Structures are given as C-alpha cells and as structure tokens.
Amino acid sequence: MKKSILIFIENNGKSIQDVSLELLSKGNELKEKLDTDLHAAIIGDNNTEFYSKLYAFGVDIIYSVNDGEFKEFKTLPYTKAMLKIIKESNPQIILYGATNIGRDLAPRIASSLKCGLTADCTDLRIGNFEYMKKTWKNLLYQIRPAWGGNIIATIVNPEMHPQMATVREGVMHMIEPDYSLKGKVVEIGVELSDKDKKITILKRIIKEKTVDLKGANIIVSGGAGMGSKGNFNKMFEFAKLIKAEVGASRAAVDFGFISKDHQVGQTGTVVKPRVYFAFGISGAVQHRVGMENSGTIIAINSDPDAPIFDIAHVKIVGDINTILPLMIKTYKEMGK
Amino acid sequence: MKIVVLVKQVPDTKNVPENAMKEDGTLNRQALEAIFNPEDLNALELALELKDRYQAEVTVISMGPPNAKEILKDSLYRGADKVVLISDRKLAGSDTLATSIALAGAIRYCEPDFDIVICGRQAIDGDTAQVGPQVAEKLSIPQITYTINMDRIENNHIFVSRETDNGIEMVKGELPLLLTITKEANIPRLENIKFLMKYKKADIKEDAKIKIPVLGLNEIGIEEDIVGLNGSPTKVKNIESVVITKKDIKNYSSDEKGISELFEDLVKNHLVE
Ligand SMILES: Cc1cc2nc3c(=O)[nH]c(=O)nc-3n(C[C@H](O)[C@H](O)[C@H](O)COP(=O)(O)OP(=O)(O)OC[C@H]3O[C@@H](n4cnc5c(N)ncnc54)[C@H](O)[C@@H]3O)c2cc1C
Ligand SMILES: Nc1ncnc2c1ncn2[C@@H]1O[C@H](COP(=O)(O)O)[C@@H](O)[C@H]1O
Numbered sequence: 167m168k169k170s171i172l173i174f175i176e177n178n179g180k181s182i183q184d185v186s187l188e189l190l191s192k193g194n195e196l197k198e199k200l201d202t203d204l205h206a207a208i209i210g211d212n213n214t215e216f217y218s219k220l221y222a223f224g225v226d227i228i229y230s231v232n233d234g235e236f237k238e239f240k241t242l243p244y245t246k247a248m249l250k251i252i253k254e255s256n257p258q259i260i261l262y263g264a265t266n267i268g269r270d271l272a273p274r275i276a277s278s279l280k281c282g283l284t285a286d287c288t289d290l291r292i293g294n295f296e297y298m299k300k301t302w303k304n305l306l307y308q309i310r311p312a313w314g315g316n317i318i319a320t321i322v323n324p325e326m327h328p329q330m331a332t333v334r335e336g337v338m339h340m341i342e343p344d345y346s347l348k349g350k351v352v353e354i355g356v357e358l359s360d361k362d363k364k365i366t367i368l369k370r371i372i373k374e375k376t377v378d379l380k381g382a383n384i385i386v387s388g389g390a391g392m393g394s395k396g397n398f399n400k401m402f403e404f405a406k407l408i409k410a411e412v413g414a415s416r417a418a419v420d421f422g423f424i425s426k427d428h429q430v431g432q433t434g435t436v437v438k439p440r441v442y443f444a445f446g447i448s449g450a451v452q453h454r455v456g457m458e459n460s461g462t463i464i465a466i467n468s469d470p471d472a473p474i475f476d477i478a479h480v481k482i483v484g485d486i487n488t489i490l491p492l493m494i495k496t497y498k499e500m501g502k
Numbered sequence: 503m504k505i506v507v508l509v510k511q512v513p514d515t516k517n518v519p520e521n522a523m524k525e526d527g528t529l530n531r532q533a534l535e536a537i538f539n540p541e542d543l544n545a546l547e548l549a550l551e552l553k554d555r556y557q558a559e560v561t562v563i564s565m566g567p568p569n570a571k572e573i574l575k576d577s578l579y580r581g582a583d584k585v586v587l588i589s590d591r592k593l594a595g596s597d598t599l600a601t602s603i604a605l606a607g608a609i610r611y612c613e614p615d616f617d618i619v620i621c622g623r624q625a626i627d628g629d630t631a632q633v634g635p636q637v638a639e640k641l642s643i644p645q646i647t648y649t650i651n652m653d654r655i656e657n658n659h660i661f662v663s664r665e666t667d668n669g670i671e672m673v674k675g676e677l678p679l680l681l682t683i684t685k686e687a688n689i690p691r692l693e694n695i696k697f698l699m700k701y702k703k704a705d706i707k708e709d710a711k712i713k714i715p716v717l718g719l720n721e722i723g724i725e726e727d728i729v730g731l732n733g734s735p736t737k738v739k740n741i742e743s744v745v746i747t748k749k750d751i752k753n754y755s756s757d758e759k760g761i762s763e764l765f766e767d768l769v770k771n772h773l774v775e
Contacts, residue, residue, distance in 0.1 A: 241635075241644065241645055241647075242644055265667045266647070266648055266665065266666055266667045267666075267667060269631050269632075269647070270645070270647045270648070272632075273598070273630075273631075273633075273634075273635035273636045273639075274635045274636070274638070274645070276599060276632070276636065277599060277602060277635070277636040277639035277640060278639055280599065280735070281599075281735050282599065282734070282735030282736035283598070283599070283632060283736070284736060285628070285630040285631060285632055286629060286630070295737070295739055297737065307739065308736075312627070312628055312629065313513070313515045313627060316515060316518055316522075316743065317741050317742065317743050318741070318742045319738055319740070319741045319742075320738070320739040320740050320741075321736050321737070321738055321739065322736070322737055322739050323735045323736050323737070324737060325735065326735035364644045364676040364679065365644050365646060365673055365674070365675045365676075365679075366673065366674045366675075367671055367672070367673050368661075368672045368673060368674055369671070369672040370666075370669065370670075370671050370672075371669045371670045371672075372668050372669040373668060373669040373670070375668065384773075408774050409775065432516070440773055441768070441773045441774065461773070464764075466756075475751065478751060479750070479751060479752060480751070480752050480753075480754060480764065481751050481752065481753050481754070482753075482754050482755075482756050482761075482764070483753075483756060485756075488756070489756050489761070492756075492757075492758060492761050493761055493765075496758070496761045496762050496765055497765055500765060500766075500769070
C-alpha cells in the first residue's frame with residue numbers, strides 16, 4: 167500500500183491557520199517527489215466548511231473527526247483522534263505547524279508511536295542518507311536552527327516511521343488554491359473516556375492581535391534614533407503605504423515611542439520578513455537575533471560605523487528626520 | 503504532596519563569545535559555559551512555591567554527564583529536598599524520545615507516587631519543547647504545556663493559566679499530571695545562604711560528605727537498546743555553523759536621487775509592490 171503524506175490541519179471552527187495551508191503547499195511538492203497521496207487530518211466541530219478549501223490545496227483524502235467534543239483543542243482527545251487517523255491514513259510523513267498546539271500535540275503522538283519528531287523546522291527536503299554502510303532512499307530532511315540559531319542541523323528519521331516534524335509559520339511558500347480540484351472525505355468517529363478528560367478548560371481569553379510581526383512580509387522598525395513619538399507616527403504612515411508592519415527596538419519601547427507588542431528581538435518577537443527596514447537602530451546583539459534572518463535588511467543610520475551595517479544588505483547614512491519624509495514622498499511620487 | 507522537577511544543564515547558547523567560532527567557521531562547544539537551563543529554573547521555582555504553600559517534597563532529577571551535578575547542587579542551594587543524577591555512557595546520543603524514556607524510568611524508580619512532574623518549556627540547546635509532553639505520555643499522565651501562572655491546588659486538582667496561540671486559557675487538571683513552565687511564570691529565587699553552607703560539600707563522589715546519588719540504566723530498569731543513539735529514531739545528518747559574515751552591502755545616498763534609486767530597485771526585485 168502506498169504511504170501517504172499527512173498534514174494536521176489546525177483550525178478554530180472559523181478558519182484554517184495559515185501554517186496548515188503552507189504545509190499543504192509543501193505537501194504538494196513532496197507528494198510529487200515521492201509519488202504518493204496527500205492527506206489532511208482535520209479535527210473540530212465545523213469541519214465541513216473547510217473541505218472545498220482543502221481540496222483546492224491538493225488534498226486527496228480528508229480524514230475528519232467532526233464532533234462537538236472536539237470544538238476546542240485538548241491534548242488527550244486530540245491525540246486519540248490523531249492516532250486513529252494515522253492508522254487509517256498510513257503516512258510516511260506527518261507535518262504539524264510549530265504553534266503552541268502543534269508543539270503540544272506532536273510530541274505526545276511521537277512518544278506514543280515511538281517515532282522521531284523534529285521541532286520547529288525551517289526547511290524540508292527529500293534526499294538519501296548513508297550511515298554505517300547502509301543507504302536509505304528518499305528520506306525527509308528536516309532542517310532547523312539549533313543552539314540559539316548558531317547552527318543549522320539536518321535531521322533524518324531513517325527507520326522508526328512515520329517521519330514527523332513541526333514547521334514554523336511563514337517559512338513555506340503558499341500555493342494558489344485551485345477550486346476545481348476534488349477529493350474524498352473519510353469520517354472518523356472517536357470515543358472518549360474519562361481518562362481523556364482529566365483537564366478542563368475553565369476560561370479562554372482571546373487577545374486580539376493588533377500587530378502581526380510574524381506574518382509580515384515587510385517590517386519597518388525604528389529605534390532610539392527615531393527621537394520621538396511624532397516620528398513613529400510618520401513611520402506608521404510609511405508602513406501603511408508600503409503594506410508593512412511597524413517594529414521597534416527595545417530602546418524605542420523604553421522611551422515610550424511605541425508599545426511593547428511591536429518590539430523585535432530576544433525579548434520581543436523573532437521575525438523573518440522579506441524586507442526589514444531599521445531606522446535609527448544601532449544593531450545590538452539582542453536586537454539582531456530577532457531580525458538577522460530577514461531577506462533584505464535596509465539600515466538607515468546617521469553613524470556610518472553603526473554595528474547594524476555589519477548585517478545589513480543596504481546602507482544609507484543620514485538623518486531620519488529628512489530621510490523618512492523623503493521616502494514617503496518618493497514612494498507616493500512613483501504613482502503607488 | 504510529591505513533586506518531581508526535571509532540569510537540564512545546557513551550553514549557554516545565548517552568550518556565544520568571540521572565541522567560540524573556530525577559524526573554519528565551526529562552533530567550539532567547549533568555549534560555551536555550561537548553565538542551568540533558564541526555564542528549568544522557573545520549573546524549580548514553581549515547585550519551591552508549592553513546597554512553601556503546601557509542604558510539598560521536591561525531588562530534582564537531571565540526566566547528563568557527571569558535570570551536571572553542578573545544577574543539582576544549585577537546586578539544593580535554592581531549596582530542593584532531594585536530587586538525583588541519571589548518568590550512563592549508554593545514554594549518549596539520546597534524542598528527545600530516548601531522553602524521555604530514561605527520565606520516565608527515573609521518575610518511576612525514584613518517586614513512583616509523585617503528584618506533579620514539572621519541566622521547563624524548552625531547553626536552549628535544542629529548543630525542542632518535546633521532552634515534557636513525551637515524559638507525560640510515557641508516564642500515562644495528562645500534560646499542561648506553556649504554563650504561565652499557577653493559581654492553586656484544591657481537592658487533588660491544580661488550577662493554572664497557560665499561553666495559547668492567541669491568548670490565555672485557564673485550566674483545571676486532575677493530579678497526577680505534568681506541567682511545562684515558561685519564563686513568564688515566576689522569578690526564580692536565589693541560592694539561600696543556609697542551604698549553601700549545608701550542601702557546599704555535596705558531590706557525586708563515593709566518599710562525599712553529602713552524596714548526590716548517580717543512577718545508571720541498570721538501576722532505573724531501562725534496557726539499553728531503547729535509549730542512547732540506538733534507541734533514537736532521529737539522527738543528525740549534518741550540522742552547519744551559521745557564521746555571521748559581512749554580506750555584500752549596497753550603498754545608497756540619503757538624498758532624493760539615492761532614495762529614488764532604492765525604491766526603483768526594491769520594486770524591480772519585487773521586494774516592495
Ligand atoms: C536581557 C536583554 C534583552 C534585550 N532584549 C532586546 C530586544 O528584544 N530587542 C531590542 O531591540 N533590544 C533588546 N535589548 C536592548 C539592546 O541591548 C539595546 O539596548 C537596544 O536594542 C538598543 O536600541 P536602539 O538600537 O534603538 O538604541 P541605541 O543603541 O541607542 O541606538 C540608536 C541608533 O540610532 C542612531 N541615530 C540617532 N539619531 C539618529 C538620527 N537622527 N538619524 C539616524 N540615526 C540616528 C544612532 O547612531 C544609533 O546607532 C535587550 C537587552 C538586554 C540586556
Ligand atoms: N537531560 C535532561 N535531564 C532532565 N530534564 C530534561 C533533560 N532534557 C530535557 N529535560 C526537561 O525537558 C524540558 C524540555 O526540554 P527540550 O525538549 O530539550 O526542549 C527541559 O526544560 C527540562 O525540564
């Protein structure tokens with residue numbers, strides 16, 4: 167029997183998390199390389215809403231646990247549901263988003279199946295592996311940073327399958343859905359016992375996200391060199407124009423120019439946008455660890471020797487007070 | 503009430519000194535200091551708070567090389583009642599699954615009647631956050647991960663808050679269970695002078711005045727083929743150091759001409775729409 171690729175579809179009853187769609191996109195590529203089928207595991211109480219979307223992302227078979235008991239994520243019930251789905255789907259690879267949910271659920275399943283699991287991958291590839299004069303063909307290369315980002319490791323699971331990984335949000339490219347595609351649904355029923363209900367959720371507080379640094383393609387960040395809240399207002403104007411989110415250094419937050427949820431760095435958010443603008447940020451290591459993997463780093467600083475220029479791709483030496491308004495004007499004049 | 507805390511000694515990956523990078527761009531591990539995994543200090547602190555509030559007995563277990571005794575001594579200095587080191591050559595190369603098999607075995611052996619097992623959310627060498635949930639599965643107990651606050655214990659249930667992807671969840675869990683703790687949960691206490699004096703001579707050596715027990719696979723009853731390199735499903739294929747190199751940097755002037763050129767290039771390269 168052909169072994170599938172199975173993707174855990176994280177959803178909140180209203181929508182599917184982007185990371186799951188990104189994984190399906192990657193799944194399409196892997197499916198082609200490995201000549202196999204793409205399966206989706208969806209657990210919740212409003213699953214039918216999502217079937218057409220899952221097909222549009224190339225899913226051949228949807229395994230669905232659709233039951234009021236599974237409205238909210240709970241470790242033990244979801245583990246039980248996944249184990250049942252895995253039995254049906256017979257996957258060689260299972261992928262989960264590296265979200266709090268994925269990172270709670272996946273290790274529990276790995277332990278239960280006695281298979282390997284690699285956390286927080288930033289890249290996945292297919293390749294061979296040689297070890298002690300033996301060769302394994304077409305294994306999943308699970309690529310991830312470790313040691314605080316000082317090393318990049320490639321991990322494989324040669325023998326104890328399925329090969330499982332959690333994957334960071336925003337690193338896999340999302341494909342265009344094709345709504346003409348169709349597949350099939352297999353409904354799975356799961357009986358829960360008292361043993362699965364030892365944890366009760368008493369209350370849920372949803373914090374509306376106002377800043378989405380992780381999901382941003384472009385971030386314009388300001389530091390102490392911005393000098394004032396007023397300049398940050400200009401920054402928001404600039405961000406809106408070029409469809410960016412606004413980030414900040416800790417110094418800018420400490421000065422009260424902007425709120426803490428905008429902070430990038432070791433004690434803020436770690437970001438990896440396509441483009442990162444650093445206005446008046448010196449480039450302290452605690453800031454750098456939060457942004458140095460950005461695609462293109464554009465640094466603007468009045469000090470030509472500022473350390474930020476050591477990691478920047480684009481260097482502009484000058485005063486923010488003139489450069490920021492000039493950027494806004496220039497972009498507007500380009501007819502955008 | 504009996505509490506087990508799992509702690510790990512890790513290289514201080516957050517402070518990589520200049521000399522840690524070798525000429526060839528690889529990492530010199532010896533140059534990194536060995537420290538108490540930061541979030542395991544939060545795990546220990548939570549256990550000590552439970553000890554203060556509910557007279558709990560706190561056992562700290564670490565698996566690692568003999569040198570990991572340092573963090574166990576540190577745990578004693580902060581107020582732990584009992585510490586145990588799991589150390590065996592056959593454990594070398596264990597991935598998270600093999601590690602959790604050994605740790606679950608150690609817990610069953612040392613403290614079979616535990617009420618709560620507490621772990622850090624993740625260890626800063628691997629950042630996997632897997633060992634906690636895997637130990638819970640091996641012990642057949644529920645888990646509460648990403649715990650950011652402990653409210654109380656009442657009628658054999660613990661009440662905690664945990665961080666979710668979009669907010670906070672207040673949950674109630676029946677004991678026994680396993681918690682993983684984030685750094686937001688508390689501020690770890692410092693070493694206590696009284697305990698420092700008391701345990702200064704604690705060691706793993708046979709003739710130590712206060713002996714820190716060291717257990718191998720035989721003692722904890724774990725077969726060698728399910729731990730170590732052989733028992734680990736994951737293998738490291740290769741490792742590359744990330745060397746921070748000065749990239750090719752492109753200069754633009756800060757005047758109108760420079761800024762126009764910049765935006766033309768950004769648009770041309772589809773970086774900005
Ligand atoms: C435990 C710990 C955690 C930390 N976590 C973080 C974190 O998560 N994120 C973070 O950012 N920091 C963090 N920090 C702080 C960090 O060490 C730096 O202090 C901080 O990043 C500096 O911010 P800055 O670059 O904006 O300010 P500064 O270092 O003061 O730099 C300001 C820059 O602006 C330039 N400048 C001034 N005026 C102008 C002008 N008119 N035009 C153009 N340029 C100008 C200057 O040349 C200078 O380079 C942490 C520190 C510690 C100890
Ligand atoms: N070798 C070990 N000894 C004791 N506890 C460990 C060990 N490895 C991991 N842990 C515990 O599991 C948590 C998560 O570790 P990790 O999965 O490696 O990120 C840590 O914070 C510790 O509480």
